[in-house]
Amino acid sequence: MSRARRKRVAVLISGRGSNLAALIAAAMDPAYPAEIATVIANRAEAPGLAVARDHGLATVALPGRDFADRAAHEQAVEAALAEARADIVCLAGYMRLLGAAFVERWQGRMINIHPSLLPLFAGLDTHARALAAGVRVHGCTVHFVTAEMDAGPIVAQAAVPVLAGDDEPALAARVLAAEHRLYPAALRLVAEGKVRMSGARAVFSGLAEDDATAMLVSPGAG
Ligand code: GAR
Numbered sequence: 001m002s003r004a005r006r007k008r009v010a011v012l013i014s015g016r017g018s019n020l021a022a023l024i025a026a027a028m029d030p031a032y033p034a035e036i037a038t039v040i041a042n043r044a045e046a047p048g049l050a051v052a053r054d055h056g057l058a059t060v061a062l063p064g065r066d067f068a069d070r071a072a073h074e075q076a077v078e079a080a081l082a083e084a085r086a087d088i089v090c091l092a093g094y095m096r097l098l099g100a101a102f103v104e105r106w107q108g109r110m111i112n113i114h115p116s117l118l119p120l121f122a123g124l125d126t127h128a129r130a131l132a133a134g135v136r137v138h139g140c141t142v143h144f145v146t147a148e149m150d151a152g153p154i155v156a157q158a159a160v161p162v163l164a165g166d167d168e169p170a171l172a173a174r175v176l177a178a179e180h181r182l183y184p185a186a187l188r189l190v191a192e193g194k195v196r197m198s199g200a201r202a203v204f205s206g207l208a209e210d211d212a213t214a215m216l217v218s219p220g221a222g
Pocket of ligand 1: 016
């Protein structure tokens with residue numbers, strides 16, 4: 001039996017690109033069901049572009065200010081996605097809101113990683129807000145992207161403890177380490193067709209009985 005074609009993934013970034021690096025590392029395994037077809041940044045100086053280039057990946061920089069409005073910018077992103085023949089879009093620290101038409105076109109085929117256990121702490125400054133709220137467990141979420149920010153159906157989550165001595169950088173580093181494990185695991189589920197979007201929920205099928213992607217619990221170290 002021939003192996004299914006690897007899904008072509010476009011990763012959209014704005015900055016550092018450490019989640020991009022985690023996806024690239026996963027895709028280096030030929031048995032991984034997705035390959036990184038292109039990396040698109042909305043900032044020409046995004047350090048993640050160099051991460052992509054270092055791995056010989058195609059990159060496209062599309063700074064928002066080069067376009068008249070959101071629609072024009074998103075048309076350019078669409079063109080780059082078409083050029084790369086992308087099947088799936090992964091947002092990895094992409095800090096620009098996407099318009100409803102774009103989101104609609106990629107519905108069920110676009111995922112995002114967010115640094116909190118959604119629906120808690122949607123939006124920015126998640127680690128500071130988790131510390132201020134006094135939660136004992138924090139983490140990250142991969143979800144399908146819908147028109148409402150950080151509110152789409154949840155694909156996978158990873159939890160980390162909040163430790164007594166934590167400040168924002170310590171907690172952020174622990175969550176980021178969990179992100180780097182979670183995003184490749186979640187993309188695998190999407191690329192293998194084991195999770196799909198059905199209205200407000202993600203629906204799973206064909207998971208192994210012992211599949212633990214739904215909740216990766218990371219130890220305190222980090
Ligand atoms: C990550 O922590 C990601 O979860 C977050 O930005 C960071 C990007 O880091 N995304 C959001 O806050 C989206 N709302 P990276 O560029 O090193 O992957």
